[in-house]
Amino acid sequence: MTARVDMVVRAFQRGFLSCISLLVPSGQRAEWRREWQAELWHVRRACAPAGAVSWQAEREVTAFCLGAFQDALCLRLHAPKNEPRIALLHGSALQCLLFLGGVLAASYGLTLLLPGVRVESHPERYQVRSGLIMIQDEAYSNDWVAATIPVERFRDWETTRQRYFDGLAFYRIGEQAVSAGSHGTGGWEVAEASKNLFSLLGLPVRFASQEGEADAGLPQAILSDAVWKREFGGDPRVVGSVLRVGGRDVRIAGVAAEGGWRLPGKADVWLLERDSEIAAGGRGHVVAHLTNQGRSEMWASYVHIDAYSPDEPGDNLCGFSFEERTRGPWGIYQFTVLLAFLALPAITTVSMGEYSVSSHRPSWSRRLCRWGYMGAKIALLLPIVYFLSLDVAYWHTTLYSLASEYAQLAASFSICLFGLRWALLDQRQRCPVCLRHVTNPARVGLASRTFLAWNGTELMCTAGHTLLHVPGLPTSWFSTQRWLYLDTSWEFLFTGSGVG
Amino acid sequence: MASETKLSHTTALILHALDAGLVYGFSVMEMTGLPSGTVYPALRRLERDELICSQWERQSIADAEQRPARKYYKLTVAGRATLEASRRRYPLLERLIPTVEAKQV
Known part of the structure; x- marks a missing residue:
């Protein structure tokens, strides 16, 4: 047996004793470990005198060490019960932090279960390109969902040289009869849209069909995720097949990402056509991508636009930035947390009270613990606010909607505000020395x-x-x-x- | 602990070994031939029942001999009474343990 192997065996024996010592109640652990380490030293000297090393000796020493397990187990089984420790935990700072940790785990667990929250947690699915605006008639500037632009006006803009925009797309949503072959017939919400709508928005399309794009004879259709799952059972082979929409044949070119569509209107299928092929009549929505010059003019989320036409009087239009409206749950959360911190002094005093001048004031380390406890509470509270507000917003809905955004806004603000108030009240009722409730x-x-x-x-x-x-x-x-x-x-x- | 405490044969054997004087766990193992997994838990139980008490060796002594300090065990008054009772119960115990000179700390 080499000295190196002997060293490894010794290290193993010492490590084994250290591991086993974890079974011993903490109050007795140090002494137990000291006794067994001392005994091990003597056993080793007795079994392998004068540094002689052999497998036989190591076996005896290891057998001795194995007895430590029974000893530790015996001490553990006969240790005093933990009722006093539980009693000590009651009302302590640790109990409060454990409670917050439990709430955090529960809210996060719920987040994992709710499909709507799962969609929201993938911002790449719904975040549109930067520099996009929605153009509307200024008379409807308070109604972001109103369709206000006639398709003829949009075609005029398309044929006119634009300084402020380098991309324009139109869409108009209306119910049409759709026949999906063996999958049945029904009235679907069909969005007649410019061919470049999805590429302009930068929205991902799943199972995008190269074959469909190559087939110039038929217009392309993008299915919504909900319709794809409901009508086609989530079968990806449906891409490339033909639908009959409003008396026309169209080829399914892909499926929109779940929860990706954040623009006004809810469509079951997007029919991507050349602008000249979009049926005349009716009003729709126009999306535009700003040039650098356009961005320099757009210094806020809303901008007034004057559209001049040589034949007709000018239109008063306005543009809304998309970034404000598709910022996702994280942006809403940040905004509400900031708002809650600002509103906090309005509902409770932020003072921790006055302290008597005394030589018995707690030490710096105790004071640091106190502020650390306050910091830990807030650190646990903030993720709770985020997850719980998402749970509330997407409890009943699996898809993004303005209602769910408002629900998240309200829930996030309320939970954060009253959570911070609770944290302050709790702190004020805890002894500055031991952090227990008075x-x-x-x-x-x-x-x-x-x-x-x-x-x-x-x-x-x-x-x-x-x-x-x-x-x-x-x-x-x-x-x-x-x-x-x-x-x-x-x-x-x-x-x-x-x-x- | 009353002197009429009934001990198992093994525990009585360990108590008998401790009667040799101030001894430590490994020496009990050597005297009785019992494994460490039996001796040390038995020592804990005897100490809990106040039949024996333990004491750490002075560090200076251990340092002088260049070894770690050991924990010694010795019988209490109650332990000695229990031992006498167990001797009556297990008369052959005397033969199992050789007479050992008392060790001084």
């Missing part, structure tokens, strides 16, 4: 004597560190709660509390 409230004084003497509530730290005075009626000389640090003369009252 208890045993006692009314002191009479309300009728507010101006002659103090009245309010006194609470006590069960470990005997502090007394908290909360004024019944805030006055100019006692406006906020005060902490009184107790000196050592109080200790005898709290010796049985078991909290240190």
Whole structure:
């Protein structure tokens, strides 16, 4: 047996003892490990005297070490029960953090289960290209979903040289009869759209068919994810087959990504045609991509546009930036968190109370712990706000809608605001020394004597560190709660509390 | 712990070994031939029942001999009474353990 193998075996034996020591109750662990390490040293010397190494000796030493497992198990089984430890946990800072951790895990777990949230968590599916705007009649500037542009006007713009736009696309949604062969017939919401709509928006199309694009004879159709799953059972082989839409044959060229469409209107299928082939009449939506010059003019999310036509009077139009409206849940979350922090002083005081001048004030490390605890609460609260607001917004819906966006906005703001308020209230009711909730409230004084003497509530730290005075009626000389640090003369009252 | 405490044969054997004086776990193993997985848990139980008590060797002694300090066990008064009772119960115990001179810490 070589010295190197001997060294490895020794390291294994020491490591084994260290691992086994984890079974021993923590209060006895250090002494247990010390005794077994000492015994191991003596056993080794007895089995392999004068540094002689042999497999036989190592077997004996290892057999000795294996006995440590039974010893540790015996100590563990006969250890005092943990009721006092659980009692100590009650009302402690750790209990609060564990509770928040549990809520975070539950909200995240729910997030994984809700299909709508799963879609929202993939921003690449719905984020459109930068520099896109939606052009509308200014008379409908408050109604983003209204279809206001006639297709004839759009064709005029297409044929005119544009300084501010380098790409334009039109779409108009209406119900049409669709026959899907063996999959049945029905009235679908059909979006008659410019051929470049999806490429202009930068939206991904799944199973995009090269064959379909090459077939110039038939218009292309992009199925919505919902229709693809509902009518075709999510079969990717449907791409390339022919549909009959409003009396015309069209070829299915792909499937839109789930939750990708964030523009006004809900379509079951997008019929991509040349602009000249889009049926005349009716109004639709126009999407435009800004040139550099156009971007320099668009300094806000809304811009007024004057459209001049040589034959007709000019139109008053407006443009909405898409980036504001397709920012996704993360943008809404950031906005509401900022808003909640700003609104917090309006619903509660942010003061932690006054502290008595005393030599018994907690040390710097204790104070650091206190602020660390506050930071940990907020750090756990913020992801809870994000996940819970998404859960609320997409509880009943699997697809993005304005309603779900507003629901997320309201939920995120409310949960964050009241969560922060709770965090502050909780912090104010915890002893600055041991971070346990102060208890045993006692009314002191009479309300009728507010101006002659103090009245309010006194609470006590069960470990005997502090007394908290909360004024019944805030006055100019006692406006906020005060902490009184107790000196050592109080200790005898709290010796049985078991909290240190 | 009352002197009428009934001990198993193995535990009585360990108690008998400890009667040799201040001894440590490994020496009990050597004296009794029992494995470590039996001796050490038995020592814990005897100590919990206050039949024996333990004491760490002074570090200076261990340092002088260039070895780690050991934990020694010795019988308490109750333990000695229990041992006497177990001797009556297991009369052959005396023959299993050779007489050992008391060791001093």
